[in-house]
Amino acid sequence: MTLLEVKALSKEFDGLRALDGVSFAARGGEILGIIGPNGAGKTTLFNIISGIYPPSGGEINFEGKSILRLKPHQVSRLGIGRTFQIVRPFQNLDVEANVMVAFGHRVYPSLWKSAGSVWQPEIQKEVQDLIDRVGLRPHLKQIAKTLPLGFKKRLEIARALALQPRLLLLDEPSAGLRFEESLQLMGLIRQVCDQGIGILLIEHNMHVVMDLCKRIVVLDHGSKIAEGSPEEIRSNPLVIQAYLGKEA
Ligand SMILES: Nc1ncnc2c1ncn2[C@@H]1O[C@H](COP(=O)(O)OP(=O)(O)O)[C@@H](O)[C@H]1O
Numbered sequence: 617m618t619l620l621e622v623k624a625l626s627k628e629f630d631g632l633r634a635l636d637g638v639s640f641a642a643r644g645g646e647i648l649g650i651i652g653p654n655g656a657g658k659t660t661l662f663n664i665i666s667g668i669y670p671p672s673g674g675e676i677n678f679e680g681k682s683i684l685r686l687k688p689h690q691v692s693r694l695g696i697g698r699t700f701q702i703v704r705p706f707q708n709l710d711v712e713a714n715v716m717v718a719f720g721h722r723v724y725p726s727l728w729k730s731a732g733s734v735w736q737p738e739i740q741k742e743v744q745d746l747i748d749r750v751g752l753r754p755h756l757k758q759i760a761k762t763l764p765l766g767f768k769k770r771l772e773i774a775r776a777l778a779l780q781p782r783l784l785l786l787d788e789p790s791a792g793l794r795f796e797e798s799l800q801l802m803g804l805i806r807q808v809c810d811q812g813i814g815i816l817l818i819e820h821n822m823h824v825v826m827d828l829c830k831r832i833v834v835l836d837h838g839s840k841i842a843e844g845s846p847e848e849i850r851s852n853p854l855v856i857q858a859y860l861g862k863e864a
């Protein structure tokens with residue numbers, strides 16, 4: 617089933633076309649790779665889907681409904697979670713508290729209304745399950761800022777999963793990680809996907825993308841220049857040109 621449909625999406629920043637008529641669709645239980653040279657518009661795409669910026673034009677439908685005018689908290693309530701290129705846990709809280717806090721609106725839907733408390737047994741069980749799922753059990757009581765980057769990234773994924781997203785946007789999760797750490801993180805991402813969650817993965821490491829994704833969308837200068845299987849992308853002259861052009 618189509619989870620997310622992006623149609624002719626455009627974004628201008630003071631005359632700069634960061635996105636120019638980008639269209640694609642993403643399904644549940646699939647990792648869709650989003651690649652492209654620096655400045656291609658990848659993060660802008662995520663910022664628009666998650667409601668941080670309004671687009672200049674185009675449409676975005678999630679599970680058949682437009683999410684164009686929604687604010688970030690509304691988009692996340694609807695079922696789209698994300699992590700950021702630069703990790704943002706609560707640095708001075710431990711792992712367990714970071715995951716608990718992430719339950720946010722599931723427990724406290726508004727200032728005036730409470731659906732219970734993070735201390736209720738069902739939520740506490742979910743907190744512990746999430747910590748196991750991302751492999752942070754040995755670091756339960758460790759303060760976030762003292763975690764190695766690879767574990768911080770796992771924590772961010774646990775925090776995003778706390779809101780039970782059906783689509784997860786991951787912006788360069790392996791950036792800054794050692795090869796071993798990135799392999800482990802990719803294992804975790806694959807597990808999340810196997811549970812039926814759709815994933816949009818921005819990733820600069822070609823090896824990782826080609827290994828993890830059956831389908832890849834390539835952006836360059838704000839436009840989609842290719843979409844296809846890793847084999848198709850690898851041999852696509854426009855893609856090769858986009859990457860070689862940047863290195864030259
Ligand atoms: N908030 C903003 N204001 C102005 N320009 C921006 C803003 N965000 C991104 N851009 C510009 O949009 C283009 C695409 O950026 P970005 O989406 O971050 O690319 P990528 O993530 O693919 O490296 C770049 O030229 C960038 O400078």
Ligand SMILES: [Mg+2]
Nearest residue numbers: 658659660701
């Ligand atoms: Mg980026």
